[in-house]
Amino acid sequence: DSGVTQTPKHLITATGQRVTLRCSPRSGDLSVYWYQQSLDQGLQFLIQYYNGEERAKGNILERFSAQQFPDLHSELNLSSLELGDSALYFCASSAFSGGQETQYFGPGTRLLVL
Amino acid sequence: SQQGEEDPQALSIQEGENATMNCSYKTSINNLQWYRQNSGRGLVHLILIRSNEREKHSGRLRVTLDTSKKSSSLLITASRAADTASYFCATYPSDSGGSNYKLTFGKGTLLTVNP
Numbered sequence: 075d076s077g078v079t080q081t082p083k084h085l086i087t088a089t090g091q092r093v094t095l096r097c098s099p100r101s102g103d104l105s106v107y108w109y110q111q112s113l114d115q116g117l118q119f120l121i122q123y124y125n126g127e128e129r130a131k132g133n134i135l136e137r138f139s140a141q142q143f144p145d146l147h148s149e150l151n152l153s154s155l156e157l158g159d160s161a162l163y164f165c166a167s168s169a170f171s172g173g174q175e176t177q178y179f180g181p182g183t184r185l186l187v188l
Numbered sequence: 189s190q191q192g193e194e195d196p197q198a199l200s201i202q203e204g205e206n207a208t209m210n211c212s213y214k215t216s217i218n219n220l221q222w223y224r225q226n227s228g229r230g231l232v233h234l235i236l237i238r239s240n241e242r243e244k245h246s247g248r249l250r251v252t253l254d255t256s257k258k259s260s261s262l263l264i265t266a267s268r269a270a271d272t273a274s275y276f277c278a279t280y281p282s283d284s285g286g287s288n289y290k291l292t293f294g295k296g297t298l299l300t301v302n303p
Contacts, residue, residue: 076230076232078230107291116293116294116295116296117231117276117293119290119291119292122290130290132290162228164230164231166231174218174219174236174238175280176221176233176236177233177291178233179223179230179231179232179233180230181229181230182228182229182230184228
């Protein structure tokens, strides 16, 4: 158990709909990262938040948005869903040791868009 | 784009044998990390090797890093059925748009350890 929690574990929805995925980082971690994992694209970095502020952006679609709240939990909002958005979505939080950063992943949310 | 590329894509061995997976990357890095993912589950951090390190051990894991060849290898000794998983290398590339926070993963090696 990494200490990172994600809800829900599974989500089934229809095209055009909007969903919200939730992540709570490990206690004390200020950074939250979101990743998408699909069979064809592999594991893709989406976005990072640090202490409530957006820090880095990756391959995140305009239909997707995220935020990090004062209690440091984060939400990833996916709208106008398409079949191709079906994937595993992971969040991770990170810790530094000796100047090097290690990320700790949650169990993921499996999204199926029908 | 993928920074790390694992080789082989799939590996099947018998329990007790050693498993070696390789990772090649394209740009200079701060560190390289290996993660394990059991089927459909979250990634678990295994080991981090810094760019100024050449070899690192953790239990049955041995990681090497050759920055001149931009490659790394992960050796699992005396494999067990429970080692069956996908293994990913991940790097912080220097061309990550000025951000040091974009961990870039390869597509992974699927290791199957047969009992």
